[in-house]
Amino acid sequence: MNSLLPDTAPDFDQPIAVLKHCHGRIRKQLATLEKLIAHLPQHGADEQARQAATAVLRYFDKAAHLHHDDEEQDLIPMLYATAQGEDAATLRALAPTILQDHKDMDALWQDLHEQLTAVAEGTDSALSESQVRRFVASYTSHMEREEGTMAPMAMRLFSAEQMARLGQAMQLRRGIAVPTAPLSPALGQAVADLRKDYGQASLDEADVLDDPIDQFTAWFEQALKAEVNEPNAMSLSTVAADGRPSSRIVLVKQFDPRGFTWYTNYDSKKGSDLRDNSHAALLFFWSELERQVRIEGRVERAAPDESDRYFRSRPLKSRLSAIASQQSSPIASRAQLEENYDVVAQGAGEDPARPDNWGGYRLIPDRIEFWQGRRSRFHDRIVYERQEDGSWQRQRLQP
């Protein structure tokens, strides 16, 4: 009854064909479900019915979700990033329906899941015909929408590179190792040959100030004067509870003897890392001045009134973005993100309150290293380390 034809899937280098192939498999499972409705009243949960129910369960419990994730996390966001004009308008109209379909089909599946489990285990043979019909109708119209509009749009708009990226994401989602292409020999050589000799300045023990915050202030002023690109952008590295580090750029908004302060979402990935491990590292790279500053220490939250003051100083739209975004959490699409923003903007007024999960973090340094690039990689490095009595001791490190 449910003999599934052996089906040969296309390669992931044709991701849209893979998605269509998935539709073929979904249609087979839907046909099996419809056959089960006729089969069960006559034969009960016999061996054939049990096998059919098991196959349908296996497919919709696992593979269907992977297929939805392909669309929600890769295909639709890539289309949003690429489609323009009429295509973009079509997508804006279609994508929310596709995402809602996924939710509706998941809900319908939950009802069927329980009944099919009982059939698969041979403990019951009841299967609601009306629920099966709704599930089948819902998937059928959904797949038609995708095949009629979204798949052709992707085929028309995606470059070979985008197709490869989509295919790779789909492979990774299924735990299939993606072979990585080696750099072309010419690019490999070009990367290896990238080499810049530094010679603008030197850094001598006698040049630096006693206090590293004063020294940082002096260098920061020079960075401003030299108009380096985003002088207050710094890399922030945190370490998760499992020991895995991660880095991202944030903007320092204040520095003084208490430490270095930036603002962010406390529920973000970095917020979660810092909750588990308050040690962190900051890094400034002022390329134009051939300078790097490395800062390490412990992080604590800024006082609420300090965060309130800074929050209020931001442009209204930035405040609304901070309220609307659950930073670091996945979201189905740009459209959904913008919808969330609109909802917040409508209700927030001119002076929205700072959300509890957004505010400042301050890194209290116990080690600060100043690095000045020198000729032939013979760089200058002066490091300050905080002593138990709070004073700073400094020394030169080898390059």
Ligand SMILES: Cc1cc2nc3c(=O)[nH]c(=O)nc-3n(C[C@H](O)[C@H](O)[C@H](O)COP(=O)(O)O)c2cc1C
């Ligand atoms: C130049 C630049 C400045 C940024 N400034 C901030 C910032 O001040 N605060 C912030 O939360 N994210 C900032 N970001 C975004 C972060 O790099 C990062 O994407 C975000 O904080 C989420 O990180 P997480 O998921 O590791 O917590 C900035 C990114 C760039 C490239």
